[in-house]
Amino acid sequence: MFGLDKKDTTLLLVVAALTMLAPFLLNPFPTESGMAQFNAGYPDLMQKFVIFGIFAIGFNILFGLTGYLSFGHAAFLGVGSYAAVWIFKLFTYNVFPAILLSVIVAALFSLLIGFVSLRRSGIYFSILTLAFPQMSFALAYSVLSNPKFNLTNGETGLQVYADDPQRFHREGLPDLPHLFGLSMRSTHTMEIGAWSFDFNVGYYLCAIVMLVTFYLSVRIFRSPFGMMLRAVKSNQQRMNYTGLNTRPYTLAAFVISGMYAGLAGGLLAAMDPLAGAERMQWTASGEVVLMTILGGAGTLIGPILGAGFIKYFENIFSKINDNVLHQWFSFMPDGIEDFMVFIVHPFVGKGWHLTLGILFMLVVIFLPGGLVDGGQRIGRWLRSRGQKEDKTTGTTEPAE
């Protein structure tokens, strides 16, 4: 179906089902229960899951296929956001032109940076791409927000003011980003017993965009172009002596992944019309690298898992404070309760960076293929256990 083979079609359908049902899946605990802390089904976080999923899917096209490790993609996300907010400021709150422009601007910007950076490979390429977001951030934070020529609004971030022109804004349209009148923020809350589920327009827009981009990425992975990119990663020398010019291939991959980043930036701005300079810091690029690797670089679904994992951590673990901990352990005798809180305390709340760092190291050390690799290993282990049991019961199945 959709020009994909059976396995990929199944994967696509699974991802589609997961994203469409996310409001249910992410809110498994009743609203008032102690476990509600771990619910992630509120609009903002759901939007972040899929938007950063898009960002990571795009990054994976470059890093997963060609092996070029870029630290520059945050810059494309950032310019995408700025472009979208400028559309909001000057023309209209309609997200369609905003997102379109953010993709175009990111494409141009990544073409420029890619053209320069891809003249080198390996760590030299990484450092070159590291230089660009750092410069972009520094300039956006200060010089480009000077009163005479305020392109970025610096520290606060670019936002829409009441006195902005908004030339195509009409009465009756929402005063917030909308898609042809459908406000990104309208949410329908469904209550079933003690549970509550939020269905947010913005989330579903992002989810549909993500499905489209995911589908495109599957197509790219399975296309001759995708194979060429894998060949670049495998052996550039052989590429060259086979009559293939590697640079346009890598540049195309770089620009495509830059456009994904710009799209993610545009969507971020569409969900929340503010573009902060921190989006361009190299650590923000580092984050997408972490997502991709954590999930499994070069795999189709890995980057989405990685993005979800890190965003969940950032938003859920950072909110666990001592009061919450006391609540968890309140069934224990007081002394033990305090002790447990004392043990757990450094790893949650303000310590979430520590937990993230440790987990990240564990994944890189023990699961080089990321979470997908982990899943496959568990799958294999289960299967091999099954086979062993088969053997003991005497059935003779051909081993693989």
Add this chain to the structure above:
Amino acid sequence: MSKTDVTRRGVIKTGAVAGAGLAVPTIFTASSAAAYTNEPTGGEVTLGFNVPQTGPYADEENDELLAQQLAVEHLNGEGDGGCLNTFTSKALKGNGILGKKVTFVTGDTQTKSDAARASAKSMIEKDGAVMINGGSSSGVAIAVQGLCQDAGVIFMAGLTHSNDTTGKDKKANGFRHFFNAYMSAAALAPILEKELGADRRAYHLTADYTWGWSQQESIAAATEAMGWETVNNVLTPLASTDFSSYIAPVLNSGADVLILNHYGGNMVNSLTNAIQFGMMEKVVNNKDFKIVVPLYSELMAAGAGENIKGVFGSMNYNWQLDNEGSKQFVKSFGEKYGKPPSNSAQTCYAQTLLYADACERAGTFNPCGVAEALEGFEFDGLGNGKTLYRADDHQCFKDVLVVKGADNPTNAYDTLEIVEVTPVEQVTYAPDHPMFAGGALGTCNPGA
């Protein structure tokens, strides 16, 4: 390990019973039964404390969070009641707010606009917070203030010193208890004139972002008005760690005052570097060289250590302030946590109480009602002396402290000494002052 019993399991259970079957938070919804965003329906009301738990300002957060927990205790009638005893408004009874027990949730701003908005959103969307309190930079405050305006909850700004927060970025749902760059300058100028003379040549080092510019503009205007000359203003990148190449040119510039429009780590490093270059021992134009840091905080003072001796600056509050509210607050805070409160702690504490009091007086949590109750509200007894929340721009007006690094501190907490309490009249400005122009308060948004 401190803990409050506010959200112990027992409480949660009753909350669950009370809340079962009733409406749960519906945010940003056009069609909702609630009259306003996150209308509390059970026996509890949730406040959101949005503070930088990670990143360079994490220690500031610690104090802010402690103060907010203390405020919640006092509101719920636990502890010694703190400033509820001295507050001139007697609406608060120590039985929560409007009879509802106060609980709180926390979020991490990471001192980044994006992350701060994300954590504020999670507190509003997921936890049903009716108010967001805290923060430690102007960028974050303005970003979150805009969000709260859109979402329809009240925002109490925390530590934000930029003129823009209640200037061009002011919002009807946002209030600021902290003072601002203009007030710092207005309070400092007369003292600087008295202590350093009216004939000085000033060299500015300014953090190269919005707050830095606004601070520099304010202080340059105020000092030039009394006859000082501004020799140079050099912008330094936020990411600078070593300021030697910015400090060195000061030596030969003919300036006799160095003004460091820096905050946090930037200020600690630039001041340390300036002292290293022997600035404080220099004599230029037959005058002792002086250093001014317009915005001080206790943590910056601690970070700068010995270097702050004799350096002038301004503060929103200092625990040594001698009034009933201040004494009461220092006692409550000190007995619970074993140290005096910082000025950001006091800000967050006062804001929490003020919000609660406004709800009581308005008889509702509806942000429009609360905002109306806060607008033009005059009170005393929270530590800053007599204070007014101006209706025009939601800026609070009160005395500003001019402080100086103490020459002979006796312990870790009196490294700053109060030089002067500049009366509120001197720091008041018209709402349409050019430095605050542009932008409009708009109308309050109850969400829903």
Add this chain to the structure above:
Amino acid sequence: MGILEVKDVSKRFGGLKALTDVNLSVAENTVHAIIGPNGAGKSTLLNCFVGKLIPDTGSVMFDGESVLGRAPYEINQMGISRVFQTPEIFGDLTVLENMMIPCFAKRDGSFELNALPNMMGQKDIVERAEEVLEDMNMADKRHDHSASMSRGDKRRLEIGMCLSQEPRLLLLDEPTAGMARADTNNTIDLLKEIRDRRNITIAIIEHDMHVVFSLAERITVLAQGTPLVEDTPDNIKGHPKVREAYLGESA
């Protein structure tokens, strides 16, 4: 007029003269071997043919066109394929995928943004790749991971990849270096078959005289960066200068 004409090529690396006034002509549809002791400049010369090095002086013409200043991929597109000393293949890809890549290069040129069609839907390419694999007797290995094959198989795959492009000139850089005897003989048989069955010119650099004399129709002997003699294998065998160049060095 040969298909590859080398005129007065010289190349220096700092103070070292790697090549001095090399003149060479490779006739079409012959197997031409270039031999010589270590350091004679064989590899340098080969690198000048494929765009990896640019000689300081002289010209290298392929079928009447200069190759100098062109990138390796352009020279390949002109019809020169190269086999490396250690087999250069796409180790992360399967054997079939390895074979498809040169087929794409032949069909689409040096770059084609073929990002949406499914690869397996490229019937012509798959067929062509399968055909060459069949030819190379590797059809049964088509789904193997290429990095895990034996060296001989890798070499066979690499040669197959070059042949799938139907090059007019095939350059072989010590194709049997480091191989076990059996693999060497297999490779010789393969190359003989290629020589006999196709219209192709082969230039081969080789150390192993057994390989050279089993394959070559003409031989150029290179010593200290200059061609010593050029002749048929039979004449080269007993040539005194060649003996001197080889034995004199080893003695």
Add this chain to the structure above:
Amino acid sequence: MDSFLLQILNGLDKGSAYALIALGLTLIFGTLGVVNFAHGALFMIGAFCAVTLQRILSLSYTVEDPTQKDFLGNPLKVQTPYVESWFGPNVGGAIIDWAVPLAILLAIPVMVLLGLAMERGLIKHFYKRPHADQILVTFGLAIVLQEIIKYYFGANPIQTPAPDALSGVANLGAVIGMDLVYPIWRIVYFCFAALIIFGVFAFLQFTTFGMVVRAGMADRETVGLLGINIDRRFAIMFGVAAAVAGLAGVMYGPINPPNYHMGMDFLVLSFVVVVVGGMGSLPGAVLAGFILGILESFASTTWATTTIPGINQIIIYLVAIIVLLTRPRGLMGRKGVMED
């Protein structure tokens, strides 16, 4: 002219820190072929060795003094450091005063052990893994180290002052009849850095150990074939590199008070330095460190920032881009290092 010389000095000073960190990075990269993103964290831990020693030396006993009151009106708790009561206020005070230089003695064993532990416990398993994996695992380690420090020492910077005798300024220009005052400690830092750099080069140049390591850097396989256990030597080199970064950190404290994220502040810069110098080239790293330090200083002058606004923020990266595009292997890089 004075300000020109001052900026040169500032540049050399900044460059000292860059050069020391880049030197350690290059040692690790050149010997082990590992890209160590935790190197900034090692610098930071060095600085916190000084903080720790200062804390240990200032360990105090408490006496309540009823004549003085604390902020709550309770009797003031007066703290007297043990060293002062043991050695008398003069000697004891001097010991505390000299905490930073003394911390060198603490930092060397701590950093070498930490480096060895890192190499044996973690990095060793990553020799055969791709560079991207090395970058990621060491980046994770950097986060963990920095969060641990933050947990114990807080996020606020901590003053580690120079000894009284070495603080203040010296007039360097007196000799040549000019007025050129410069902080003494910064001069000390520069000399210290020069000493360490010479030490490392001498160690590699003149000891057998160093010669084997250099041979190994040039051609690891051959040296391995000679039957020399190069792995163990390289592990020791990791310890040495960690110590170099740590010492750079210890002595940096009085220049700028240490905080938990100072390592990250230096990390990106030091990578740029290494790449500009040429991956794997020790002299390149040192040279690039000083050059970039000086360029950064000059870019911060009013003249530069008014000519090109914001140049002070981007100069380092701009230089890196230009160098990498015109000299692909950096200023002194060798062929074939890290090109795939």
